[in-house]
Amino acid sequence: MDRRLLVEHECRLWSFNLAYSIPKSMIVATLVLLVGCASDEVVEQVERPVDDLYNEALASALAGDTKAAAPQFEEVERQHPYSSLAVQAQIMAAWAFYRENDYPRAVAALQRFIELNPADKRVEYAYYLVALSYYEQIVNVERDAEMTRLALTAFEELQRRFPDGVYGRDALLKIDLARSHLAGKEMAVGRYYLQSGHYGAALRRFETVINDYQTTNQVPEALFRMTEAYLALGLIDEAGRIGSVASYNFPNSIWTERLAEIEANPERELPKGIFTRSMETLTSLFEN
16 A cells, blocks of 8 residues: 555544544634724634534545645644643644645654653654655655655664554665665765776775665675776775675676676776876775
8 A cells, every 4th residue: 555545544544533432513603802993803713612623624634635634633732732632633733744745844743742642552653654754855866865864764763662563564665765775875976986086985985885785785886886996096906805795795796797897807997097096096095
């Protein structure tokens, strides 16, 4: 099931269960108070019954008007902060913000819910929706990876707190996808440095992929690119060592096949001027 449909389905189940247990109010009260001159009117809202407010918000949500539903759910808590429906309205308002793609307000509402209701049975769902709110904002690897890091941290927190929870499987999947995305970002930057002749900087990026994102499919290429960088620096022994690691761990990878081609004909792959690089360039390899 699509994750948005899953989220919507769960919220509707909660809301339907609550709605059927609440009697519909017969009265909607609005008081108009005239103050001062006849031309000046001040409209004062009278507190409405909690079931009226909640059912009105729920009707908007079920009709697909989550833009209207979000402030309506917030109004439930504002007018009746100690009602049992106030807690449900908090999570429903956050869900409505999420459905409207208003992720900053969704995250803020969810974090507030978690802080105020740490023992509530719906807190696992709140952690999940926080992570999804970050995940929905992930873009391609050429853009800033901050949202990917936030999503990864949020899903890892969800998995840590609820290892056997109902969202555990989806959390693990998205953790893998987020790590792969971050590894892809490192690879894109590393390739740029490699093509620009900044081999030390390129090596550091590829080493990050190998050390921090070992389970991603970016590792075989990272090893291949490290070999290229070491060869370009004239560090033949290091290139051979990395090539051996790649051949042992990824014998069937296309990148390992390309390494074999380099070994068979190394001169073809070496950039021009390889042995004329300055000691300063070689030293940059070992900079932090």
